Amino acid sequence: MKKPPYLLSGIILFGFGIYFLLQYYQLSLFQGFYSWPTLFVIVGIAFLVNGYAGKDYSFIFPGVLLTGIGLHFHITQHLAVTIDISGIFLLLISIGLFLTYVKTGNGLFQGILFLAISLLLLFFDKLKEGLLKNGQSIAWIDQAWPYLFIVFGLYFLFFHKRK
Known part of the structure; x- marks a missing residue:
């Protein structure tokens, strides 16, 4: 029998309360954190705590995704860097799976x-760039990504043997 997610709800409500309290008092220390990525981090941490402390390991994966997405957008906003979001998202999925x-x-x-x-x-x-310097081209991969994703997806949906 699954436990009700009181731990998850409690952490989310506590985190949002702290967030709104800090936002209300406009503490300069947290000035750049009054945005939606912070809310993603709060909810993600709640999922992770519920996954590990509540021993409901199905919460680990969404916790990693939400925390990672929030951190990604904070990092890109505050450091003014651009990183491919699709690559980061798939990296977060792999970390969650691991x-x-x-x-x-x-x-x-x-x-x-x-x-x-x-x-x-x-x-x-x-x-x-490295391959182009050596006179080789891998431009075909740009066009092949969607097809490779579809093939792998269909494999996992229909042909991968389940335990």
């Missing part, structure tokens, strides 16, 4: 797959 694997023993292959795809997306421009 952390879930540590607790449940499921998802290792998918974590490795998403890690490889995320690294390719994050470093594709540098890879393409």
Whole structure:
């Protein structure tokens, strides 16, 4: 029987209360954090705490995604850097799958797959530049990404053997 998510609700309400209280008093120390990415981080941390402390490991994956997305947007806003969001999102998925694997023993292959795809997306421009300097072109990969995703997705949906 699943436990009711009181821990999750409590942490979210507590976190939002602190957020709105700090926003109300406009503390200069937290000036750049009164935005929606902070709300993502609060909810993500609540999921992670519920996943680990509440021993409901299905909450780890969404916790990693929400916390990571919030942190990503804070970092890109405050450091004025641009990082490919699709590569970061797939990297967060792989981290979530790895952390879930540590607790449940499921998802290792998918974590490795998403890690490889995320690294390719994050470093594709540098890879393409390096190969172009050597006289090789990998422009076909730009057109092949959607098809590869569809093929892998169909494989996992219909052909991958379940335990």
